[in-house]
Amino acid sequence: MITTKNLILKPICEDDIDIYSQILSCDDLTKYLPKGAAYTHDEIRLHVQNRIKHWEHGFGSYVICLKSNPAVKMGYVGVEHCENPIHSDIRYALLPEYQGSGFVLESAKAVLTETFKSRDLSKIYGVALRENIPSLVIIKKLGMQLETETRLYADVEGLETYSIEKFV
Numbered sequence: 001m002i003t004t005k006n007l008i009l010k011p012i013c014e015d016d017i018d019i020y021s022q023i024l025s026c027d028d029l030t031k032y033l034p035k036g037a038a039y040t041h042d043e044i045r046l047h048v049q050n051r052i053k054h055w056e057h058g059f060g061s062y063v064i065c066l067k068s069n070p071a072v073k074m075g076y077v078g079v080e081h082c083e084n085p086i087h088s089d090i091r092y093a094l095l096p097e098y099q100g101s102g103f104v105l106e107s108a109k110a111v112l113t114e115t116f117k118s119r120d121l122s123k124i125y126g127v128a129l130r131e132n133i134p135s136l137v138i139i140k141k142l143g144m145q146l147e148t149e150t151r152l153y154a155d156v157e158g159l160e161t162y163s164i165e166k167f168v
Helices: 014-024 041-057 103-118 133-141
Strands: 007-011 061-066 073-081 088-094 123-129 159-165
Touching: 007 103, 014 041, 014 073, 041 073, 061 103, 073 103, 088 103, 088 133, 103 123, 103 133, 123 133, 133 159
Parallel strands: 088 123
Antiparallel strands: 007 061, 061 073, 073 088, 123 159
16 A cells, blocks of 8 residues: 555555446546547456456556545556566546546656565656647656657557656
């Protein structure tokens, strides 16, 4: 578990299918994800199982909760291996009612710091479609720099790749 000024980040577990269902079943929240549309219930269940399984690598995704009310789940944030497991990237999403409050940036900074401290990663990537301006703003505020030579997801057109070097 990671705590920040306003948040508690808990490693994902089976009980967190509720927040993933809220996010991944919404067309507006999934339009910039690889599928580009809402996920089915079975796809969401598999997605959550894969997030849980990823923790076998010693790092992964967290559910973002309010520190003032830990029962409130707002979204998720985490660093996970990409298709090519020599690379890892940061991922995040918040329910609309919590967007614009700085919670993604606060949680993403904490996860980057924790992941660099606990794992032997020299670089973490951030990717977003060019049209996903809010995500690109977060990536840049995290201090990530544009990568012109590395393409993490070769089959996705219009994807910009950024990275940050280990800083702890």
